Amino acid sequence: MSKKFMYLNRKAPYGTVYALESLEVVLIGAAFEQDVSLAFIGDGVYQLTKGQNTDGIGMKNFSPTYSALGDYDVNKIYVEKESLEERGLTLDDLQHLVWEDEDEDWAEKDSIRLVSRAELADVLDDQDVVLSF
Amino acid sequence: MAMLHTVNKSPFESNSFETCLGLAKSGSTVLLFEDGVYAATAGTSAADAISNANGITFAVLGPDAQARGIDGKLADGIKVVDYDGFVDLVAESDQVQAWL
Numbered sequence: 001m002s003k004k005f006m007y008l009n010r011k012a013p014y015g016t017v018y019a020l021e022s023l024e025v026v027l028i029g030a031a032f033e034q035d036v037s038l039a040f041i042g043d044g045v046y047q048l049t050k051g052q053n054t055d056g057i058g059m060k061n062f063s064p065t066y067s068a069l070g071d072y073d074v075n076k077i078y079v080e081k082e083s084l085e086e087r088g089l090t091l092d093d094l095q096h097l098v099w100e101d102e103d104e105d106w107a108e109k110d111s112i113r114l115v116s117r118a119e120l121a122d123v124l125d126d127q128d129v130v131l132s133f
Numbered sequence: 134m135a136m137l138h139t140v141n142k143s144p145f146e147s148n149s150f151e152t153c154l155g156l157a158k159s160g161s162t163v164l165l166f167e168d169g170v171y172a173a174t175a176g177t178s179a180a181d182a183i184s185n186a187n188g189i190t191f192a193v194l195g196p197d198a199q200a201r202g203i204d205g206k207l208a209d210g211i212k213v214v215d216y217d218g219f220v221d222l223v224a225e226s227d228q229v230q231a232w233l
Contacts, residue, residue: 012143014200015168043143046171049202056196056215063202086145088176088206 022133070099159188
């Protein structure tokens with residue numbers, strides 16, 4: 001029986017290695033066909049900003065990898081509204097992440113779900129396993 | 134005395150930036166780099182604090198802002214410097230205070 005796994009992301013990319021490590025674990029975990037979701041709260045929302053260019057800092061830009069998550073059936077990506085607002089960001093500042101729904105003739109659908117803190121609390125409460133990064 | 138303050142932590146994750154602003158005197162420079170660059174994003178309370186800090190020069194390390202995709206969202210009045218500019222700021226200052 002599949003379990004509900006949530007990866008909870010709270011750190012900005014590049015300053016620490018948490019964001020990259022989380023992404024690696026998500027991609028590995030995706031092979032085990034569990035019910036996977038990701039949540040981005042606090043500085044974690046910075047992981048999804050578009051236009052990241054790491055040429056000047058000599059680190060790998062791993063942000064394009066988020067757009068591959070849909071192909072691994074990871075298509076529930078929760079972003080906390082309050083965290084975006086505190087940081088002067090809107091959904092338009094984030095990458096547009098999509099997945100293709102096999103049951104609806106591969107229709108392209110949005111992966112990102114903008115949720116309030118209260119809504120996210122309910123999503124979190126519904127998980128079997130929460131992995132925090 | 135010209136002092137350079139450096140902040141490399143996100144203002145949302147640590148109080149380094151806030152503490153720095155509280156102790157930085159007029160005539161000093163605050164350089165934001167690594168995750169510190171997020172303090173320079175328009176529309177944040179940290180950016181408001183920057184616009185209210187009179188007499189302090191604020192600079193951001195460009196490559197760190199670009200890496201994080203926020204170079205197009207920097208608040209007004211913040212100078213963008215590259216690594217050479219970072220070195221110049223250090224060389225021009227009498228003292229460097231790193232707020233870790």
